[in-house]
Amino acid sequence: MRNAFARVLTELAKDDQRLLLFYADIGNRLFNPLKEFASDRTVNAGIAEANMASMAAGSAMMGHKPFIYTITPFTTARNFEQIKIDIAYQNQPVIIVGTGSGLSYANLGPTHHSFEDIALMRSLPNMNIVCPADAQELEILMPQLIELNQPCYFRIGKKNEPSVHDAEPALKFGQAHTMVAGEKVTILATGTIMPLAQALHYELSAKGINAELVSFHTVKPLDEDYLTSASARFDHIVTLEEHNVNGGFGSAVLEYVSDHTAAVRVHRFGIPDFFIDQVHSPEDARIKAGLTVSNILNKLVHRGLL
Amino acid sequence: MNLETIAAKMRHTLCDVSSQTKTPHLGSCLSCVDILATLYWRVLNIDPSMPNASDRDYFLLGKGHAASALYTALAYRGFFDIQALYEHGQTGSQFEEHPGINAPAGVETVSGSLGHALSLAAGMALSTKLQQKENRFYVLMGDGELNEGTVWEAAMFAAGKKLDNLVAIVDFNKLQGTGKSCDIMHLEPLEEKWRAFGWHTIRINGHDLNSLQNAFEQAKQYSQPVCIVADTIKGKGVSFMENDNNWHYRIPKADEVDMAKKELGL
Numbered sequence: 392m393r394n395a396f397a398r399v400l401t402e403l404a405k406d407d408q409r410l411l412l413f414y415a416d417i418g419n420r421l422f423n424p425l426k427e428f429a430s431d432r433t434v435n436a437g438i439a440e441a442n443m444a445s446m447a448a449g450s451a452m453m454g455h456k457p458f459i460y461t462i463t464p465f466t467t468a469r470n471f472e473q474i475k476i477d478i479a480y481q482n483q484p485v486i487i488v489g490t491g492s493g494l495s496y497a498n499l500g501p502t503h504h505s506f507e508d509i510a511l512m513r514s515l516p517n518m519n520i521v522c523p524a525d526a527q528e529l530e531i532l533m534p535q536l537i538e539l540n541q542p543c544y545f546r547i548g549k550k551n552e553p554s555v556h557d558a559e560p561a562l563k564f565g566q567a568h569t570m571v572a573g574e575k576v577t578i579l580a581t582g583t584i585m586p587l588a589q590a591l592h593y594e595l596s597a598k599g600i601n602a603e604l605v606s607f608h609t610v611k612p613l614d615e616d617y618l619t620s621a622s623a624r625f626d627h628i629v630t631l632e633e634h635n636v637n638g639g640f641g642s643a644v645l646e647y648v649s650d651h652t653a654a655v656r657v658h659r660f661g662i663p664d665f666f667i668d669q670v671h672s673p674e675d676a677r678i679k680a681g682l683t684v685s686n687i688l689n690k691l692v693h694r695g696l697l
Numbered sequence: 698m699n700l701e702t703i704a705a706k707m708r709h710t711l712c713d714v715s716s717q718t719k720t721p722h723l724g725s726c727l728s729c730v731d732i733l734a735t736l737y738w739r740v741l742n743i744d745p746s747m748p749n750a751s752d753r754d755y756f757l758l759g760k761g762h763a764a765s766a767l768y769t770a771l772a773y774r775g776f777f778d779i780q781a782l783y784e785h786g787q788t789g790s791q792f793e794e795h796p797g798i799n800a801p802a803g804v805e806t807v808s809g810s811l812g813h814a815l816s817l818a819a820g821m822a823l824s825t826k827l828q829q830k831e832n833r834f835y836v837l838m839g840d841g842e843l844n845e846g847t848v849w850e851a852a853m854f855a856a857g858k859k860l861d862n863l864v865a866i867v868d869f870n871k872l873q874g875t876g877k878s879c880d881i882m883h884l885e886p887l888e889e890k891w892r893a894f895g896w897h898t899i900r901i902n903g904h905d906l907n908s909l910q911n912a913f914e915q916a917k918q919y920s921q922p923v924c925i926v927a928d929t930i931k932g933k934g935v936s937f938m939e940n941d942n943n944w945h946y947r948i949p950k951a952d953e954v955d956m957a958k959k960e961l962g963l
Contacts, residue, residue, distance in 0.1 A: 411824070431827055437857075442816045442850035449820025452806070453828070457820075472810060473847070477817060481798060481807050 392548040395526035415461035444470040448477035463489030463505035479515040493633025495549035497676035510638025520611040522546040522582035548583040567617040573603035580631040636661040724932040724944035726766035728870040733770040735909040745775035748802035760839035761808030776803040812845025841873025856895025870931040891924040903927025
């Protein structure tokens with residue numbers, strides 16, 4: 392997905408002189424095509440993410456549309472207070488790009504994991520949050536975020552994420568995208584965990600449950616229309632994310648549903664409330680976190696959904 | 698009105714506003730009055746009737762707790778009515794104890810959390826250079842503020858990019874919230890420290906208006922960012938406040954404001 396980000400940015404920056412990239416000394420050759428015609432707008436801010444966030448806000452005040460880019464924990468948690476005051480409070484159109492989010496860098500340990508970033512960003516007024524599921528979703532949503540001209544957190548993966556759509560989806564910022572319509576149960580997934588949601592959907596179908604499957608790429612603002620409708624149409628909402636179950640996408644859904652209706656149960660699946668270490672790969676880490684189809688099915692059986 | 702008189706009037710207003718509105722940080726405000734007076738009357742390309750002019754120079758207050766000093770400078774410079782300063786810190790006021798997004802035109806950025814302004818200004822200065830514009834950026838920081846790591850991140854970046862449209866001023870009054878700044882952190886040799894970070898550095902008496910004006914003029918001559926280390930006195934201008942760190946938080950009583958006024962020759 393990071394390649395798609397660099398490709399889309401390079402394309403858009405050709406015609407839009409306002410686009411400006413700050414990156415915190417990562418990416419190696421990723422941004423070389425951008426540098427070829429916009430070296431002055433491809434700014435290595437050094438390994439100084441807090442300064443990078445404030446600088447981006449400053450550049451936005453002068454008319455640029457900046458991106459800040461590095462591995463997720465360093466562009467969300469390390470510099471959180473700069474994001475809070477300089478980007479969110481001062482309402483500057485900076486797009487914060489967290490690459491390798493969730494478990495993308497599972498083998499690099501908790502320093503490189505990000506299971507708290509959605510929770511942090513959700514807590515900031517003025518902030519928008521978008522988590523594309525694959526490169527195609529990124530390509531469709533990224534121009535919309537630039538157009539939005541507001542603070543935005545763009546939570547992306549690393550590389551080789553499987554494509555999740557058969558045809559080009561009509562994605563719109565702020566609107567949940569129904570991939571498969573269904574009944575009784577709806578599975579809402581945000582970001583790179585979508586293939587697991589698809590596998591879960593497949594298994595439920597095999598058990599005779601025609602669930603709905605939704606790409607919930609925009610976590611903030613939450614698509615309240617969809618959730619209001621879902622509360623009426625379904626008995627169960629299942630949420631999936633590569634993020635701590637506390638404070639993330641599932642929590643946002645639960646909070647909305649709880650505040651507005653009690654008629655539907657919300658089942659949240661994500662990273663349990665512990666640090667994940669001593670793992671070799673994202674797959675390995677997902678097993679440790681219980682993010683497998685069989686584990687999720689077991690829990691749903693235990694909760695009486697099946 | 699000469700600049701000395703303007704500075705004296707600003708100091709009295711600061712004492713009176715602090716007393717009447719019960720807002721603190723008077724010592725921090727008094728130490729940077731001469732710096733602000735020099736900037737707003739002798740240095741900055743600004744027009745109070747067009748506070749958002751695109752070609753203006755930008756002043757960013759790093760030490761946001763000295764908001765009252767900034768508001769006072771802006772009021773005396775004609776951005777808004779001096780009487781409005783007495784709304785400082787009151788419910789619904791534009792003049793919050795730390796500048797917020799509702800501050801009047803003339804206040805360029807939010808402040809209050811230390812160590813943000815130099816980074817913001819570095820981003821602004823970089824953008825301005827990319828756009829081939831001539832705006833200049835001035836950032837006032839306290840010596841306590843230099844404890845923040847982001848200041849040094851921004852310092853390295855600005856020097857690396859040769860942001861010669863950026864000037865930092867350190868209000869070096871030797872005191873921070875709870876003690877002597879040079880005891881709490883290893884600040885000195887401050888001039889050499891900034892020089893080592895790639896900045897041209899000028900050290901002056903931060904209460905000498907001529908030295909201040911000369912330093913700001915000189916700062917335009919270099920092809921790198923410039924740091925003016927201004928030696929100042931916390932509480933400057935009121936004998937019983939000078940170098941007494943209680944005035945970081947203390948609020949003057951009415952008779953103390955009167956005494957201050959006399960000392961200021963007003």
